Amino acid sequence: MTPAIELRGVTTRFGKVVIHDDIHLDVRTGDILCLVGGSGSGKTTLLREIVGLLAPTHGTVRLFGQAVLDPDPRVRRDVRRRFGMLFQQGALFSALNVFDNIAFPLRELRILDKSHIHDLVFMKLAMVELEPRHAMLMPAELSGGMIKRVALARALALEPELLVLDEPTAGLDPDLADNFVQLIRTLQKQLGFTVAMVTHDLDTLAGLATRVAVLAGQRIIADASPAEVLDVDHPFIKTFFCSEHARSVMRRRL
Amino acid sequence: MATAAVEFSETPGTGIVRLSGDWTLSRLPVPLETLQAQLRDFAARGAAWEMSGVSRLDSAGAVVLWQAWGRHWPTTLVASDEQQAILARAAAISPALASQRPFSPLIWLARLGWLMLAAGKNARDMTALIGQLALDIVYLCAHPREIPWREFSATLYKSGALALPVTALVGFLIGVVLSYLSSLQLKTFGADIFIVNLLGISVIRELGPVIVAVLVAGRSGSAMTAQIGVMRVTEEIDALATMGISRTVRLVLPKVAALAVAMPLLVVWCSAAGILGGMVSANLEMELAYGYFISTLPKVVPVANVWIGIGKGFCFGLLIALIACHFGLKVRPNTESLSSRTTSSVVAAITVVIIVDAVFAVLTRRIGMPGL
Numbered sequence: 001m002t003p004a005i006e007l008r009g010v011t012t013r014f015g016k017v018v019i020h021d022d023i024h025l026d027v028r029t030g031d032i033l034c035l036v037g038g039s040g041s042g043k044t045t046l047l048r049e050i051v052g053l054l055a056p057t058h059g060t061v062r063l064f065g066q067a068v069l070d071p072d073p074r075v076r077r078d079v080r081r082r083f084g085m086l087f088q089q090g091a092l093f094s095a096l097n098v099f100d101n102i103a104f105p106l107r108e109l110r111i112l113d114k115s116h117i118h119d120l121v122f123m124k125l126a127m128v129e130l131e132p133r134h135a136m137l138m139p140a141e142l143s144g145g146m147i148k149r150v151a152l153a154r155a156l157a158l159e160p161e162l163l164v165l166d167e168p169t170a171g172l173d174p175d176l177a178d179n180f181v182q183l184i185r186t187l188q189k190q191l192g193f194t195v196a197m198v199t200h201d202l203d204t205l206a207g208l209a210t211r212v213a214v215l216a217g218q219r220i221i222a223d224a225s226p227a228e229v230l231d232v233d234h235p236f237i238k239t240f241f242c243s244e245h246a247r248s249v250m251r252r253r254l
Numbered sequence: 255m256a257t258a259a260v261e262f263s264e265t266p267g268t269g270i271v272r273l274s275g276d277w278t279l280s281r282l283p284v285p286l287e288t289l290q291a292q293l294r295d296f297a298a299r300g301a302a303w304e305m306s307g308v309s310r311l312d313s314a315g316a317v318v319l320w321q322a323w324g325r326h327w328p329t330t331l332v333a334s335d336e337q338q339a340i341l342a343r344a345a346a347i348s349p350a351l352a353s354q355r356p357f358s359p360l361i362w363l364a365r366l367g368w369l370m371l372a373a374g375k376n377a378r379d380m381t382a383l384i385g386q387l388a389l390d391i392v393y394l395c396a397h398p399r400e401i402p403w404r405e406f407s408a409t410l411y412k413s414g415a416l417a418l419p420v421t422a423l424v425g426f427l428i429g430v431v432l433s434y435l436s437s438l439q440l441k442t443f444g445a446d447i448f449i450v451n452l453l454g455i456s457v458i459r460e461l462g463p464v465i466v467a468v469l470v471a472g473r474s475g476s477a478m479t480a481q482i483g484v485m486r487v488t489e490e491i492d493a494l495a496t497m498g499i500s501r502t503v504r505l506v507l508p509k510v511a512a513l514a515v516a517m518p519l520l521v522v523w524c525s526a527a528g529i530l531g532g533m534v535s536a537n538l539e540m541e542l543a544y545g546y547f548i549s550t551l552p553k554v555v556p557v558a559n560v561w562i563g564i565g566k567g568f569c570f571g572l573l574i575a576l577i578a579c580h581f582g583l584k585v586r587p588n589t590e591s592l593s594s595r596t597t598s599s600v601v602a603a604i605t606v607v608i609i610v611d612a613v614f615a616v617l618t619r620r621i622g623m624p625g626l
Contacts, residue, residue: 081280082280093589094487094587094588094589094590095588095589095590095591109279111279111282111284111285111286112286112314113286115321115349116286116314116317116318116321118349119317119320119321119344119347119349120313120314120317122347122348123313123316123317123343123344123346123347124313126343126346126347127313127343132348138588139588140586140587140588158279158280159278159279159280159312159313159314191312
């Protein structure tokens with residue numbers, strides 16, 4: 001089976017600064033991959049390359065077996081309809097209300113009629129545990145937790161096979177973050193999509209990830225299940241996972 | 255992966271509808287209407303539904319089915335628990351309410367009313383802003399250490415110094431065109447030398463200030479509105495407030511003051527370029543000597559006109575900056591509002607400048623005219 005995400009020899013350079021050096025990574029369908037790394041190690045850059053917002057200097061990124069940056073615009077569009085992205089700040093369209101934000105990708109398909117879109121939007125809202133009365137609010141009127149939920153609903157609008165999350169719980173208090181992690185896990189079980197995410201929050205990692213890829217020194221130094229990654233002998237992994245707090249979190253969750 | 259398909263088999267009593275394939279958003283047949291009509295037709299006949307052939311079902315597929323069933327469960331449905339759960343989620347959604355706004359023949363009257371109210375509100379807020387600035391000036395007189403010199407000089411540079419090339423170019427070209435067109439007319443009367451009077455009065459008194467005002471409103475006014483607007487969207491203005499820094503002192507006042515200083519200077523600069531352009535054009539077209547032009551200019555154009563031009567520049571600068579800041583502070587935190595406020599800012603600034611220019615023309619009709 002073709003992997004959901006396939007990175008082959010990805011090298012990224014900004015000027016003379018090397019961010020990634022020959023990265024290979026496969027994410028199988030149904031995996032929940034968590035990409036961790038120190039600040040400035042290029043996690044978000046790699047994520048942006050996966051969704052095709054940024055072209056790597058060398059190497060290829062394939063999703064579902066097709067190049068993200070295929071020269072054919074139809075192939076590019078079809079690939080982009082098969083994944084959903086949740087941005088760190090939500091990136092909701094500020095001029096549109098919650099309903100129109102979620103309806104936007106559905107309308108762009110030009111297949112569904114008004115009543116289908118209406119029902120689908122409210123189904124997505126219910127999925128992310130928001131109430132119908134929230135549909136008419138503007139993004140500026142939402143709380144941080146609600147913004148994440150609406151953004152998740154919009155990312156899920158096209159029934160994606162792959163969900164890409166950039167710091168899904170950043171800026172949420174621990175309680176809300178826990179809820180959100182729970183929500184993503186429930187939805188993943190129901191809908192069976194693959195997840196690739198970047199996070200530095202150990203609770204999120206321990207609560208979701210079935211696989212962990214560690215980015216350090218421009219390369220992926222470990223790519224295995226969370227329990228196995230803990231055993232890897234590398235200074236970054238030692239400091240990241242093996243502080244007193246981290247150990248207790250990981251023990252509790254695994 | 256197969257597209258969503260439907261098959262009907264007639265049996266005595268009722269028929270059975272067998273669904274198969276992927277009932278997912280990406281696999282639904284396009285256009286959807288034929289499938290929908292088919293499904294609705296089967297539902298109307300009261301058929302039994304058999305979903306064991308469906309390999310995947312997502313919410314889009316569920317919604318299509320649920321709506322075809324007329325938003326209630328069919329009498330006989332064979333589906334797995336998972337499929338039932340997905341369909342149940344579609345069933346939980348209340349149908350869309352038709353939201354038709356009643357059309358009123360008097361809607362234009364209401365629109366006019368809203369427009370007047372909005373204009374009134376703008377005028378009131380603008381007055382409040384001017385009042386606040388007056389209070390700020392009094393405060394700064396008492397506490398001169400807090401005068402925001404740095405912001406003042408930054409705006410002076412951005413709106414003044416950086417606008418020099420474009421105002422010179424536009425002024426020069428207007429001068430050339432005006433001189434050329436006038437000389438064609440004047441030549442037929444043999445009144446060539448009056449080009450100096452004509453150019454001098456029109457450029458210095460009228461065209462210079464208005465052209466600079468239009469350029470500055472488009473260039474700096476829009477920039478000011480957008481800057482303050484984005485600062486509101488990103489809550490930077492609130493951040494300033496929590497640091498105990500007044501937004502009017504730090505953001506509005508330096509802009510208004512800097513533009514009130516920069517505009518008169520730009521007017522002089524632009525008028526000079528206009529006169530130069532006219533002079534060159536007159537020389538080429540009518541062979542009017544440069545020396546004659548320069549020596550005649552002060553004789554036929556009373557110096558009061560220069561002061562009127564500078565005074566207009568001062569007023570226009572003040573107004574453009576005030577209007578720009580006023581609209582910037584009214585931006586609501588979304589992109590649509592930002593664009594509409596920036597547009598309003600430029601349109602309002604140019605309109606107000608033209609109106610004030612007309613008022614100036616009436617008030618100064620006895621000043622600076624040759625032969626009066």
